[in-house]
Amino acid sequence: MxxxxxxxxxxxxxxxxxxxxxxxxxxxxxxxxxxxxxxxxxxxxxxxxxxxxxxxxxxxxxxxxxxxxxxxxxxxxxxxxxxxxxxxxxxxxxxxxxxxxxxxxxxxxxxxxxxxxxxxxxxxxxxxxxxxxxxxxxxxxxxxxxxxxxxxxxxxxxxxAGAASSDRKTFYDGLSDDKIDEGFDFIEQYGPRSHHCNTQLRWITKQLISEDSPIKDWPERLVKEALRNLMTDGVLALPVHDFPLTLVDVNPSVLFILEKFFPLFRDKALGTHGVPNVGKTPLGRIVAVAMSQGEAGRQDRLDIFDDGPLPEQPMRKLKGFCDIGNTVLTKERWGGAKFQQGQTRYISNDLDLTAEPRPKRNVTTLSRKDFMQILEPVWMQGSSVSDIEAVLKRTCILIMTKHFMYWRPATESEVSVERIDLCTIAKATSIYLRSLYLM
Known part of the structure; x- marks a missing residue:
């Protein structure tokens, strides 16, 4: 004593x-x-x-x-x-x-x-x-x-003397390879990536005493090290090594829109929203490959926040995430990711399609009010107008519905949003892969 x-x-x-x-x-x-x-x-x-x-x-x-x-x-x-x-x-x-x-x-x-x-x-x-x-x-x-x-x-x-080695031997002797994998998989899936308000310490304490936890009685230092690695590591998702599509495969009408955005991508993010199966992910990958700075010395490694829970992100984090002049860390459905400076950011399915006006002939714009209503599900509940405008100032927006593609350049001005008829695009070319619907 x-x-x-x-x-x-x-x-x-x-x-x-x-x-x-x-x-x-x-x-x-x-x-x-x-x-x-x-x-x-x-x-x-x-x-x-x-x-x-x-x-x-x-x-x-x-x-x-x-x-x-x-x-x-x-x-x-x-x-x-x-x-x-x-x-x-x-x-x-x-x-x-x-x-x-x-x-x-x-x-x-x-x-x-x-x-x-x-x-x-x-x-x-x-x-x-x-x-x-x-x-x-x-x-x-x-x-x-x-x-x-x-x-x-x-x-x-x-x-x-001897306590650490004795405890280590007792713990590890009773641990199989399957139990080790189960424990680390559990940490990677559920472990918090933040120290804020002792989030990690609270989680560790609860897991070490819970009878149902796969890491019950694990050495606390081991769990802390695993969480530290998740916080500081880069992308935890497996990379896609072969993506054959480029800007050449994009419909000329869509390229006309992207031409307006590309000069802004030096310091503005790209946010792509839309219904499933309209080609958001392929288009997002094509743009990211074209613009990504990726890993130092390499142009072929990039990250996209694809189908992440945008409405769960506090606005202060979303504003920082859309500021592509910085390198940022995020948490997605598959773990944590590090987004290098200059990468083009996110793709999301979050939309309110009931707010989309009915198609009208010869109408090529969308009012700001209708545009904001369509995007309403994107923001965390209770977000202020000033915070939303701060995100829009940092982000070029593409919205793809079943009928139209809407585009809005990053700006803090209250501008109307242009649109193009997707049916017209699809009928204008006989090459399916060159339509917007890149599968």
Whole structure:
């Protein structure tokens, strides 16, 4: 049992860490109240110029630690860029050998805003003969270091000896290949891709204790790593390696419309809406292949948000998604995806066909009011007019119904929407694949 009292001595620390192991870890940043150990409580000896040492503790008092400086120290600690730390938090010169570094800034009880700074440098190379008790002393020093509290960048950790390996063996020994696949498939399908409001932690906690969960009793660190990979990974859907259609296969009447859009695609998205089986996906792929910047150095890898749940997307996310000047992450029916800058965005079946006016001869435009009513199901319920207009400002819109194709360039102006009769297109050519209905 670790001692939490305020009378920790070296003997207490040795007893408390007797059954613990000391190991290196990724830099960990903690910010806690002042603890029960003072830096002056550490049993440290002065170092002479010709001393050979493995651990050095450097004390500086007093120091200030404003928020901006704390953030700078935090980032340098996470990246292990200790030479970039400002004085007096960093090192005046390189030790000339591999080392590990951690520090603690402990609030001074009688001086608000002032801190006692303790830096710990640990050399990887063995530079002195060590006694049989040196490892125990090192564990005790780490224990007292952590008990000081305050703001710390920690490069070492204490853990129960044998507990991790024993738990790992018990868990993995009872896990078959099918159970492993079932667990990871479950995480990929249902795992949240966001940390917002502790979404992931809530989900993990519920799954680890649920009797019906495929990942019940899985190591929490394993589930966190899987979710982290899903958040930071690129497209989880399998790519289509062979798509033979190009702009040559598009009906000339449709190409006439696209010609108006292509100059805008440098900084405007393309949103394609329509009923099933009118060729939205093939047309979307053709345009994406023509415009995509794709992976760095490649023109043949692109992503399309096809039949994703647009009405479930908050408007702040949809606005950001339609700003193709940025790289964005999304969640689709098949997982998560990363859309590189310049890719042409989405295809959707969300429409209100009851709002489409009845066909009238020689009418080639659609009023803004009718256009907005047709698109009403696209937006999340309760979306404001200003948010919708922000999306329309960023997005060129194509709408394909059973009768017409409507097109509206990206603009914030209140413009009428042009349309073309699909039946006329289909009858105008004898080559079926060159009609809009690309199957």
């Amino acid at each position: 670790l001692n939490d009292g305020g009378d920790i001595t070296m003997e207490n620390a040795l007893n408390a860490t007797n059954a613990l192991l000391l190991h290196l870890k990724k830099p960990n940043i903690v910010d806690l109240p002042r603890g029960s150990v003072l830096p002056s409580d550490l049993p440290l000896n002065a170092v002479s110029d010709n001393s050979k040492v493995r651990h050095i503790f450097d004390m500086v008092v007093p120091v200030e630690l404003p928020i901006a400086l704390k953030e700078q120290v935090t980032q340098a600690g996470k990246d292990k860029r200790f030479h970039d730390l400002p004085a007096p938090f960093g090192l005046k010169a390189s030790p000339g050998m591999q080392f590990d570094f951690q520090l603690a800034a402990v609030p001074l009880p009688d001086r608000p805003g002032k801190y006692f700074l303790l830096k710990h440098i640990s050399f990887s190379e063995q530079t002195v003969y060590v006694s049989s008790d040196s490892k125990n002393i090192r564990k005790a020093l780490q224990y007292m270091f952590e008990k000081m509290g305050g703001f710390q960048t920690q490069s070492f950790a204490l853990s129960p």
